[in-house]
Amino acid sequence: MFTTAPSKSATANLPLDLFAAINELKQELNAVILAHYYQESDIQDIADYIGDSLGLSRQAAATDAEVIVFAGVHFMAETAKILNPDKLVLLPDLDAGCSLADTCPPDQFAAFKAQHPDHIVVSYINCSAEIKAMSDIICTSSNAVSLIEQIPADQPIIFAPDKNLGRYVMQQTGRDLVLWQGSCMVHEIFSEKKLVQLKMTHPEAEIIAHPECEEPVLQHADFIGSTTALLKYVQRSDRPQFIVVTEPGIIHQMEKQVPNKQFIPAPATGNCACNECPHMRLNTLEKLYLAMKHRQPEITMPEATRVAALKPIQAMLRMSA
Ligand code: 13P
Numbered sequence: 001m002f003t004t005a006p007s008k009s010a011t012a013n014l015p016l017d018l019f020a021a022i023n024e025l026k027q028e029l030n031a032v033i034l035a036h037y038y039q040e041s042d043i044q045d046i047a048d049y050i051g052d053s054l055g056l057s058r059q060a061a062a063t064d065a066e067v068i069v070f071a072g073v074h075f076m077a078e079t080a081k082i083l084n085p086d087k088l089v090l091l092p093d094l095d096a097g098c099s100l101a102d103t104c105p106p107d108q109f110a111a112f113k114a115q116h117p118d119h120i121v122v123s124y125i126n127c128s129a130e131i132k133a134m135s136d137i138i139c140t141s142s143n144a145v146s147l148i149e150q151i152p153a154d155q156p157i158i159f160a161p162d163k164n165l166g167r168y169v170m171q172q173t174g175r176d177l178v179l180w181q182g183s184c185m186v187h188e189i190f191s192e193k194k195l196v197q198l199k200m201t202h203p204e205a206e207i208i209a210h211p212e213c214e215e216p217v218l219q220h221a222d223f224i225g226s227t228t229a230l231l232k233y234v235q236r237s238d239r240p241q242f243i244v245v246t247e248p249g250i251i252h253q254m255e256k257q258v259p260n261k262q263f264i265p266a267p268a269t270g271n272c273a274c275n276e277c278p279h280m281r282l283n284t285l286e287k288l289y290l291a292m293k294h295r296q297p298e299i300t301m302p303e304a305t306r307v308a309a310l311k312p313i314q315a316m317l318r319m320s321a
């Protein structure tokens with residue numbers, strides 16, 4: 001297993017043209033590279049598919065490649081493995097976790113679930129395989145509202161682990177959900193005060209935000225959606241400028257797809273770049289190359305967990321087909 005940074009000996013013999021070397025390995029391994037929008041620009045540029053969590057899950061379910069190289073965080077690669085037990089699934093840095101998934105330890109969640117025996121569990125895909133295995137339906141930020149609307153109105157529901165997405169879904173659907181109190185450190189760091197100040201100096205700009213943000217920030221948003229929904233929105237809006245309230249990696253795709261518009265990353269509370277996801281950013285082009293070359297680090301999990309986690313993922317794919 002690699003640690004956070006590859007050792008000097010591992011990086012000493014890196015090819016000069018990493019893009020060419022990765023493309024060669026891709027042919028050799030019959031591999032597909034799936035990347036999330038929060039990955040560094042070089043990784044996005046070499047990926048076969050870039051998308052939000054739902055799009056990436058659909059790609060993982062449909063691919064006929066033998067090897068899936070997942071440039072994202074652990075729960076995303078784990079989802080790909082749950083869907084593809086016979087394929088090799090590689091994650092460039094195994095330490096690329098998720099602060100939100102970490103807010104939901106399986107033993108505590110099992111006890112919480114036991115307190116609500118008549119509830120079904122809808123879990124946001126940003127959780128571990130163990131939490132998925134305890135869930136009835138998985139959702140992502142792009143289908144959460146629609147999936148909750150498909151559940152009979154008299155069925156009580158636990159929604160985990162993101163309280164911010166859960167509250168947003170409650171507002172959109174009028175449903176009363178029992179919320180696990182988890183959150184994402186990246187989306188909670190945005191400053192409402194600085195956002196309002198930025199809007200005052202850019203009155204033409206529209207504020208677009210991810211539903212993992214806190215309510216005071218979301219109240220200022222002209223549009224709220226998953227990363228893919230935000231990308232589609234900037235294409236169809238007639239505004240020239242956008243303040244982007246999510247991880248700024250997505251701005252690379254926005255600038256590529258709509259080069260005539262301007263995208264301003266929303267400011268964080270301190271004077272830091274903490275709106276960059278520290279987990280997503282652990283993956284680098286170098287680590288991606290090394291993972292393909294050495295065919296590790298590989299995602300594995302107990303078969304019983306995988307089988308139990310597969311059912312709610314399949315339910316999601318069916319319900320959002
Ligand atoms: P999306 O599914 O909107 O890409 O969200 C993934 C994520 O981790 C947001 O923090």
Ligand code: SF4
Nearest residue numbers: 098099100184186277
């Ligand atoms: Fe997890 Fe937040 Fe990073 Fe998304 S941005 S992977 S929810 S820590």
